[in-house]
Amino acid sequence: MSNITIISGSPSEKTRLNGVFQEVLTYFQASGYTPEIINVRELPPEALIHAKFNGEEILDANKKVEDSNIIVILTPVYKASFSGVLKTYMDLLPQNSLEDKTILPIAVGGTFGHLLMIDYALKPVLTTLGATHILKGVYVLDNQVKKISDNRYELDSDAKNRINTSLNSLNFNNPSLFTIGNDITI
Numbered sequence: 001m002s003n004i005t006i007i008s009g010s011p012s013e014k015t016r017l018n019g020v021f022q023e024v025l026t027y028f029q030a031s032g033y034t035p036e037i038i039n040v041r042e043l044p045p046e047a048l049i050h051a052k053f054n055g056e057e058i059l060d061a062n063k064k065v066e067d068s069n070i071i072v073i074l075t076p077v078y079k080a081s082f083s084g085v086l087k088t089y090m091d092l093l094p095q096n097s098l099e100d101k102t103i104l105p106i107a108v109g110g111t112f113g114h115l116l117m118i119d120y121a122l123k124p125v126l127t128t129l130g131a132t133h134i135l136k137g138v139y140v141l142d143n144q145v146k147k148i149s150d151n152r153y154e155l156d157s158d159a160k161n162r163i164n165t166s167l168n169s170l171n172f173n174n175p176s177l178f179t180i181g182n183d184i185t186i
Helices: 017-030 045-049 056-067 084-090 117-128 157-168
Strands: 004-008 036-039 070-078 102-109 137-141 145-149 152-155
Touching: 004 017, 004 056, 017 070, 017 102, 017 145, 017 152, 017 157, 036 056, 045 056, 045 084, 070 084, 070 117, 102 117, 102 157, 117 137, 137 157, 152 157
Parallel strands: 004 036, 004 070, 070 102, 102 137
Antiparallel strands: 145 152
C-alpha cells in the first residue's frame, strides 16, 4: 500500500489551486487512500524565511515526505515559475529526500505561455532533490477553474479529465515502475 502526500504550494488561502487540490484529494479518498497534506502557507513563516531546518513543523512536514512513496505537488504559476513559498519549503527538504518516490506535478497558470514551467523550472529542482520518477505534469489554465462560492471552486470537464488521467497512471502498489516523463498534459 502506498503512502501519499499532497504538497500545496500556494501562498494564498483563496486560490484556484484549491479546486485542483480538492479534485486530487477526492480522487485519493474515493480510491481508499487518506493522503497526508502539506499546505506550505501554513508552515511557520519564520522557519521558512530563516531556513530553520530543525523547526518542529518543518520536521513534521519533512517526515510526511520521507514516509511517502507518491507525492503530488500543486503550485500556481508566478512570474513564469512555481511559487516562491514552495521553493522556500523545498530548500528545507533534506538532500535526496525525493529519491525512490513518484512525483506528479500539477500547475495552475493564466496562459499557455507558462506551460513549460513544469519542465524548465520545477522538474530541475525536483531532480536536485533526488527525484527520478517524475510523471508527466498537468497544466491547468485559470479559466478552467471556476469560483462557485466562498473559497470553493469547480474544474471544467477537460481539466478534471486530464488530472484524473494522470492520477489513474499512478501504480499504488509499485510506484517504482514509473520513469521520468518529458511530456506535459495540457
